Amino acid sequence: MDKQKVIQYIDRNKLFSTEDKILVALSGGADSVALLRLLLSLGYICEAAHCNFHLRGAESDRDELFVRHLCREQQVPLHTVHFDTEREAKERHISIEMAARELRYNWFEEVRKECNAAVIAVAHHQDDSVETFLLNLIRGTGINGLCGIQPGNGKIVRPLLCLDRKEIVDYLHGIGQDYVTDSTNLQDEYTRNKIRLNLLPMMQEINPSVKESILKTAEHLEDAAAIYNKGIEETKKRILTQEGILIRALQQETASETVLFEILYPLGFNAAQVKDIYRALNGQPGKIFTGTGWRVVKDRELLLIEPLQEVVKPDLEIKEYDYTPCFVIPRDKSTACFDADKLRHPLSLRLWRQGDTFVPFGMKGRKKVSDYLTDRKFSLLRKEQQWVLCCGDDIIWLVGERTDNRFRVDEQTKKVLVVITK
Known part of the structure; x- marks a missing residue:
């Protein structure tokens, strides 16, 4: 392996400096072991972090033991954690792969802060970038997904993206360093493994240098994406509002x-x-x-x-007062006043329903709540969030909007019920 190539890659992409402490994500596989050994040989101060996801039985524990031995041998501080990944995925209704990824990176960031490391180094290499390109092409992620893996993303850095898998394995053999092999990498259960074990070999039969071709294409697309994204951002300014997308403005845009x-x-x-x-x-x-x-x-x-979220139920404060000449009826929409003696049934709060009617304050005839909300030009989302305060079966207040005229305060009122939304 040409170490100088790695040094130049780190410097060119400004991943970290020689004074920085590096937290290395250490799985025990060839890639991460090579990353740790290489950074140590280049004089960087490193600590390591290992996750046991308990997905491969005894093999998961074997990996942890190997990592512990390696770090003890290299005198590298090691942080470990155990996750019940299957339970996490089931509870959150996401894939095991997604659960493991989120658990891993969230924990890495916690450890990075604890040990005062500048960055988290992960062992992605050129072959990973090729596989990601093909994976995103299959998924249909658009031009941004075809730019390959980036050298850095926030505190996550990838110093080995300038090397391929063969260079990494040859380096380990050259220094006499062993590593562990994840047996699931030899199976084609997951999409990425199918690409690695089946699709890429078939493509290499057609073009032996297909990996290099894909990496060059990804590099060109990265430049194209910079121009593309600038145009997208300018377009967003013309068509986006706080609530969403202006349909007519969108339709007038190119593409x-x-x-x-x-x-x-x-x-x-x-x-x-x-x-x-x-x-x-x-x-x-x-x-x-x-x-x-x-x-x-x-x-x-x-x-x-x-x-996606639950509609928040408003918190109401209800107080009763004597109605005297000194009483001033508030005019803000967050407060409603009623003749307490006209309210002969318990009060209840619910979301409005189709078919609901009330008598808007100042009017005599009934009006459908749906028509009232439409007249107010409420959006569909805003309509869904409209609560109504009821007295028995009667709506007495469209909360935050308008009260019902039948329960208004008048010259006969003796007691006033005041309802305030907090």
């Missing part, structure tokens, strides 16, 4: 479906969902699309975007 994809994909909407949303732009309002943690609602003029 409007691609713009929509770049806005919604990071929110957990896949390419097929984005296409369905795009097709619905000229349809009737009310259609709802749900992604991972977000949803999009087709409204009249907007594509409304909001995080």
